[in-house]
Amino acid sequence: MEEPRTDEDVPERIEIPCFRCGVCCMEYSPRVTAAEAEHIADSLGVSLENFLERYVDDSWFEPGFYLIDNQDGACIFLADTEDSRVFSCLIHPVRPEVCREWQPGLERKECLEGLEKCWGLSVDSSGQLQGSEAKIQEFQSALKSGKSL
Numbered sequence: 001m002e003e004p005r006t007d008e009d010v011p012e013r014i015e016i017p018c019f020r021c022g023v024c025c026m027e028y029s030p031r032v033t034a035a036e037a038e039h040i041a042d043s044l045g046v047s048l049e050n051f052l053e054r055y056v057d058d059s060w061f062e063p064g065f066y067l068i069d070n071q072d073g074a075c076i077f078l079a080d081t082e083d084s085r086v087f088s089c090l091i092h093p094v095r096p097e098v099c100r101e102w103q104p105g106l107e108r109k110e111c112l113e114g115l116e117k118c119w120g121l122s123v124d125s126s127g128q129l130q131g132s133e134a135k136i137q138e139f140q141s142a143l144k145s146g147k148s149l
């Protein structure tokens, strides 16, 4: 499965807090090192063996790495919240480096897709939000209320 692009691949960033649409977690499966797998397993209170059995894609192989499994079209650790527009990462404090490196931005197609899908908004060429005033306000107050990571 394709891996997330890193910051270096993105020429021009238009920063925005992550609004937890979950699109990147639906489109990509994170690759973790053996040390990261152990760290996540510890945090879940399971053995490494059990972690590999339950959460890792056993059809994928690259020496020294594991691929976190996809379940129902998303990273197995992506969870719903009460707000259907906002998702949660169940291992956020111990998430792997590849997820830490991934920065949200309005130049990213994944964030744009989430903005449209969850909030009915788009962005113009100068990075300004486009949509009804009510939707823009709702989105901005959601960001302020801490729905961003």
Ligand code: SF4
Residues within 6 Å of the ligand: 017, 018, 019, 020, 021, 022, 023, 024, 025, 103, 104, 105, 110, 111, 114
């Ligand atoms: S806002 Fe961007 S970085 Fe955050 S979950 Fe959505 S796609 Fe991923």
